[in-house]
Amino acid sequence: MSTTDIILQQLANGLIMGSFYAMVALGYTMVYGIIKLLNFAHGDLYMVGGFVGFLILSAISSLLGESWTAIVCSMVLSMLAVGMLGVIIQRVAYRPMLTAPRLSILITALAVSMILSNGVMTITDGEYMAFNTDLGFDGLDFGNVFISYTQLALVISASVLMVILYLFVNKTLYGKAMRAIAIDQDACKLMGINVNKIIALTFFIGSSLAAAAGVMAGVYYGSLHFSMGFVIGLKAFTAAVIGGIGSIPGAMLGGLLLGLLEAFGTQIPFIGSEWKDVFSFGLLILLLILKPTGILGKTEIERM
């Protein structure tokens, strides 16, 4: 492989990793933007999404076979189910805490995270589950640079979902309400906006995006485990902070940036791959020193 090949291949790797980070980061950033909560359970929703998708796929594959149609169906159904789960969590665990001190709701989020991951651990006996879809190894082959159709499909579906979200938030009335609540909740109430409904909607969208990413990860990597939400939750949170937490384009940008940094961090000559996180996080710290609000973040008075 020539240096150009390596750079191009790592660019592709970084974009794929980055798409996952971005999709999960969106949920963090949307929830933070609207109720200033760091939803630590978000990574676990990604995990639950993967498992729900797996269950649905096993159930419908007898009807549709393990085709792309079946995968898309299970992804959509998993998005709906986990979206609903997100709304239920919001209703049960977070809404009663909205007026409580910030730290209380943060701890509630940690509890929800533990309930979800330990619940799935109990159900699955802590076992790894194989998500077996034979998607094959075909793809676009540019000599030494190779992108499989699965990877291509991942990046495309992630982009489509993100574009839909962007349009929804910026072009619809509900999106406008969301943005308004992010600015001032009390004023929104006075203007006759159903704040609770919009908050629930935000949770629904954020959770279903995480579920979509979870199903994609299951299909792409082929295995599911109750702890799989932890690492990606951490990384996606980082991505959201880099992009400027609260900003939707920021989360997308932060996710892609983190993915690319990691991909190239692995390849740095003379140091082993164990330093890739040191490299990427080092650069991120530098960025936050220079611009503490993140790339697209706005300065806020209230800080946690």
Added chain:
Amino acid sequence: MQTKKMTALVGGALAGLLMLSQANAADLKIGIMVPTTGSEATAGKDMENSIKLAVNEINKAGGVLGMNVVTITGDDGCDPQMATSAASKLVSSDVVGVVGGYCSGATLPTLKIYGDAGTPFVVAAANSTKLIDANPGTSFQINSTGFDQVNTAVNLFQSKGIKKLAIVHQGDGYSEDLAKLTKEKWTAMGLEVVAYEVVNKGEQDQSSLVTKIKSKAPDAVFWTAYYSDGALLIKQLRQAGFRKLIAVGDGSNSPKLLEIAGKAAEGVFCFSNPTADYLPAAKAYTASYKSNYNQAPDAYGPLAYDGMKLMADAITRAGSTDKAAIVKALKETKAFNGITGAVSFTDQNTLAKSNFVVLVAKGGKWALNK
């Protein structure tokens, strides 16, 4: 009625006691130290079952030195503290020898207790290299150690004509150790390790690492850690078009690896301690295990079975139940033929010849590499 029943019960119990004490006169007491409770209880029970299977066969064939073999089980709970009290219990019950040892951490502190009592101890499963240094001279390890796995791996790579090796571990004690030992051995032979890499535990995407490995053009990739992330690495290596040899260490010896990696795992090599499925000599053992316990033997059953047979063999050769004589006989073991292979010992009381086997993935199953 009630009193009659009681009398009958007491009478029965007394008769039982009498029989027991009578039997004791000509009994040869062997201790079994395995975890029968706690997280590792399944493996421990399997070893206990296998040892008892061996004892039944020995007794049917006339016992050892004309004596009937009886066993006493000490539960080490895979915990160093429980293990020390189990060992003390066995020593004070005057066993002439002990077979067992599953968890290395729990086995470690017991070596001194047996050593102080002069009791010979055949360590059937535990294989940490720390046990070698802590051995007071009375313990004998019949499971291959980490060094043996390295030798098995290096032999396989050489037989496949590999020159440039890539090693990937996970940064934990076990996998890093195996990776380091392999690297040292490989470079000492004048061969090249072109990539020595780490995967973070639980990180699903390893594509950037795969690209890096591919760019170094190794002839083989050796994964030294566990099956879950190993399966992902194999899958992603194959997806990226890496068609050369992939081998995985014994931590990846699981059917789950094949299930998760699917087609990508075909032809992957795996190093494994000798389990019943892959041992041609273990057919009779497996059959009798199944008929006695209604289940298939687990990973360390054959070694535990061999351990008991070896102990009986050594006592026969010693010609007495004197502990020092048995230790001497164990040390002098020359090619004892167990179901896991021939056993003889080095100066450090470890296996002179590794009993690690090489498996290869064929049609979604592990099979012995021939």
